[in-house]
Amino acid sequence: MTKNPKDSRRKPVTLGLALCCAIFIGGCSRSSDPVSPAVPTIAEKPAITGAPEVGRIDARGGTKIAVLVNKQPITTNQIQRRAAFVRLRRIKGNSTTIATNELIDEAVKLQEARRIGVVASEAQVNQAYGRFAQSNKMSVSRLDQMMGQAGVTKRGFKDYVRATMSWQRAVAARMRNTTSAGGTSPAWLPAAGAQSAKATEYTIQQIVFIVPQAKRGALLAKRRTEANRFRAQLNGCQNARQLAVGLKDVTVLDRGRLLEPELPPRWAKAIKSTPAGKVTRVQDDPKGVEMIAVCKTREVIGSADGIDSNILSGGKKESPSNKAAREYLKQIKDRAIIQRR
Numbered sequence: 001m002t003k004n005p006k007d008s009r010r011k012p013v014t015l016g017l018a019l020c021c022a023i024f025i026g027g028c029s030r031s032s033d034p035v036s037p038a039v040p041t042i043a044e045k046p047a048i049t050g051a052p053e054v055g056r057i058d059a060r061g062g063t064k065i066a067v068l069v070n071k072q073p074i075t076t077n078q079i080q081r082r083a084a085f086v087r088l089r090r091i092k093g094n095s096t097t098i099a100t101n102e103l104i105d106e107a108v109k110l111q112e113a114r115r116i117g118v119v120a121s122e123a124q125v126n127q128a129y130g131r132f133a134q135s136n137k138m139s140v141s142r143l144d145q146m147m148g149q150a151g152v153t154k155r156g157f158k159d160y161v162r163a164t165m166s167w168q169r170a171v172a173a174r175m176r177n178t179t180s181a182g183g184t185s186p187a188w189l190p191a192a193g194a195q196s197a198k199a200t201e202y203t204i205q206q207i208v209f210i211v212p213q214a215k216r217g218a219l220l221a222k223r224r225t226e227a228n229r230f231r232a233q234l235n236g237c238q239n240a241r242q243l244a245v246g247l248k249d250v251t252v253l254d255r256g257r258l259l260e261p262e263l264p265p266r267w268a269k270a271i272k273s274t275p276a277g278k279v280t281r282v283q284d285d286p287k288g289v290e291m292i293a294v295c296k297t298r299e300v301i302g303s304a305d306g307i308d309s310n311i312l313s314g315g316k317k318e319s320p321s322n323k324a325a326r327e328y329l330k331q332i333k334d335r336a337i338i339q340r341r
Contacts, residue, residue, distance in 0.1 A: 067100060068339040069107040078103055081156060104338060105329060106163045112332050113166035118173055120165040128161050171325045200260045202271055203295040205237045207279075210249040211288035220284065227282045227289040236277035237295035249288075262323070267292055 067074040082099035091098055113119050120128070133143040144154050209227045211219050230250070233243055244250045263271055270280040271292055280292045 064341075066341055067104060068337075068341070069104055070111060070337055072107055072111070074100070074103045074107060100340075105333070106160075108333050108336050109167040109170070109329065110163045111336075113163075113170045116170060116173060118166055118169040120162050120169070124165065125158050125162045128165060129158055132161070167325070171328055174328055175324055200272075201257050201298050202260070202263065203237075203257050203297070204255045204271065205240055205293040205295055206251075206253040206255050207234075207240055207244070207291050207293065208251045208253070208285065208287055209289040210251065216288075220289070223289045224282060224284070227291060231279050231282060231291055234279050234293060236279070237293045240293060 063075045063077040065073040066076050066079055079096060079099050082103055083095040086095040086098045086102070110119070129143075130140055133140045136143070138146075147154055147157055207227075207230070209223045209230070211223050226247075230243060230247075234240060240252045244252050260268075260272065266283075267280070270283075271294060274280050274292070274294045276294050276296045278294060280294070282289055282291050
C-alpha cells in the first residue's frame with residue numbers, strides 16, 4: 001500500500017506515550033487504511049439482516065480478508081491494530097491469535113445485538129466516548145490526539161465502544177426475559193441509556209464440617225454442635241484458619257468476591273442479611289454442616305455502557321452478567337459460520 005507522505009514527517013510515538021495511551025484505551029475495532037480515489041473499492045453486503053456494514057476493502061490487496069463471520073469480513077489491518085492493544089495490555093500468548101479471536105467474538109456479538117434491535121446509536125456512542133475521556137481527566141480532543149499518536153483511529157475505538165455497549169444491552173435483555181417469571185428484572189441490570197449500574201460485592205469464606213455420607217445419621221447432630229461452637233469463636237474471616245488447625249475434617253475455603261446476583265441461591269438470603277465481619281447461621285449441607293463468613297462488602301458502581309476507564313491498568317470490571325454472557329456468546333457462536341482464511 002502506498003505510504004502517505006505525511007507519515008515520513010511524523011515523529012515516532014515514544015514507548016511511554018504508547019503505554020500511557022494504552023492505559024486509557026480498552027481496545028479498538030476495525031479500522032482500514034485510506035483508499036486512493038484512483039483505486040476501485042469493493043463493498044460487501046451484510047450477510048445477516050441488520051448486520052454491521054462492512055468496511056471497504058482495498059481491491060489491490062493491501063488489506064486482506066483474514067476471517068469471515070457470517071460473511072462479514074475481518075481484515076488483516078483490523079487484526080494488526082487489535083494485536084498491538086493485546087501486547088499493550090500485557091496479555092500473555094500469541095497477540096495475533098488473541099486479537100483474531102477477540103474480533104471474531106466482537107463481530108458475533110454486534111450481529112446478535114443488531115438482530116434483536118439493541119445496537120447503540122451514534123449519539124450514544126459519542127456520549128460514552130466523552131464520558132470515557134472525562135473519567136480519565138482529559139478532553140475529547142486530547143483523547144483523539146492520543147489515539148492518533150499511538151496509531152489508533154478514533155473511528156476504530158468508537159466501533160469498539162459500540163460493540164461493547166450493544167453486547168451489554170443484549171445480555172441484559174436476555175436476562176430480563178429469563179430471570180423472573182413475574183417480569184421483575186434484577187436491580188443491577190441497567191436500562192438502555194442509563195449511565196451507571198449498582199451491585200453489592202461480597203467477599204466470603206466458606207467453612208465446612210465434613211460428615212461422611214455413610215455416617216451422616218450418627219454424626220450430623222454432633223458435627224452441628226461442633227460447628228456452632230466454632231462459629232461462636234469466629235472473628236469474621238480473621239481467624240477461621242487458625243481455629244480450624246487441629247480439627248478433624250474441617251475445611252476453610254476462600255470463595256473470593258461475588259456480586260449479589262452471583263451468590264449461591266441457597267445462601268444468598270443469609271449472606272445478604274449478614275453484616276461484614278459476621279458469620280451466617282449454621283446450615284446442614286450434603287457435604288456435612290457449613291457456614292459462610294462475610295469478610296467484607298462494598299457497593300460496585302459501574303458504567304452502564306460497559307466501557308471500563310481503567311481496563312488496562314488493573315481495573316478490570318467483573319460484570320454480574322459474566323456467566324450468562326459467556327453462555328449466550330457460546331450459543332450464538334455455535335450457530336455462526338466462521339471461515340478463517
